[in-house]
Amino acid sequence: MSGYDVKCALETIVGHFWHESFGQIYPILRQLVAEGLATVDTERAAGRPERLVYAVTPHGTEELNRWLSEPVEHHQRPRHELLLKLFFGASIPRDITLGLVARRRQEVEALLETYGEIEAELLHDSVADDAARPFWLATLRYGQLTAQATLRWC
Amino acid sequence: MSGYDVKCALETIVGHFWHESFGQIYPILRQLVAEGLATVDTERAAGRPERLVYAVTPHGTEELNRWLSEPVEHHQRPRHELLLKLFFGASIPRDITLGLVARRRQEVEALLETYGEIEAELLHDSVADDAARPFWLATLRYGQLTAQATLRWC
DNA sequence: CTCGGCATGTAAGTGGTTACATGATTCG
């Protein structure tokens, strides 16, 4: 993939649980090549800009699988703004606090809807290879369950 | 409170949904004074270190309440390492992926237990003033519901 | 001819952590 492709893939496929900016992607791709974890190839096609297409090396695959097997370390430090505001809910008018929660409810309802669309795609299409599909569905299920819990909480 | 007190309060009371380091707290307290949102007072008690005790001004309270009323803007950019690893679960041995999930289950089970203890404290003690208690319980309930959802997902 | 998509990159800045420096006191 090119760096641009990586960004698109990130946004469309794993966008609900991961993100990365160009400022991160481009320097890191270069670094991966320097470390022998990937190779680059310049692609020139008529009628489109030049692309730097990266491919993972065997060593890169090895390192990736090693990382995938490692226990999850970097738990995101908690910063839940809505809960913080709610914690001090006693000092502002009731209807404003209720408004904050109502807004969140709307957001999560919309989220659940898009999750439904993603589910339909995953189930009916032959998008992913069959080996990966159950895992993709598992990440989706996580989103659905926690979103439903948030909804009940609202 | 002193900066030290703020850190302790953060950790013990809202630690499950917010954090702040000393490197943030001390400079910001000073800044608050410069902006007229707080005042400082040096407290010297025999047999203990000098403390800088901060107090919020009327203007500070006003600003706080304004912020509390504002809609939540800064959603944490998603970075869910477990889901990302699971997404690529097809490329590593099954038992390793299952181990990652089992580990998460244990963590969340422990979390639910501590939530239970916090609930008991909130219900039986006269810890908080009565006006704040329902809001504190609401933040707790959020943690409990999403933790239970995560558990079911595991 | 402009806008949006494709494509790469960097520089400046931000937001935050970590580690360290300092020092008093209390408790085992």
Next chain:
DNA sequence: CGAATCATGTAACCACTTACATGCCGAG
């Protein structure tokens, strides 16, 4: 005596975002 707690602060560093610079192409 050493360790833990109370207490304040800073400097170095890191991870990351934002905004910008550049340019090509096709569609409207």
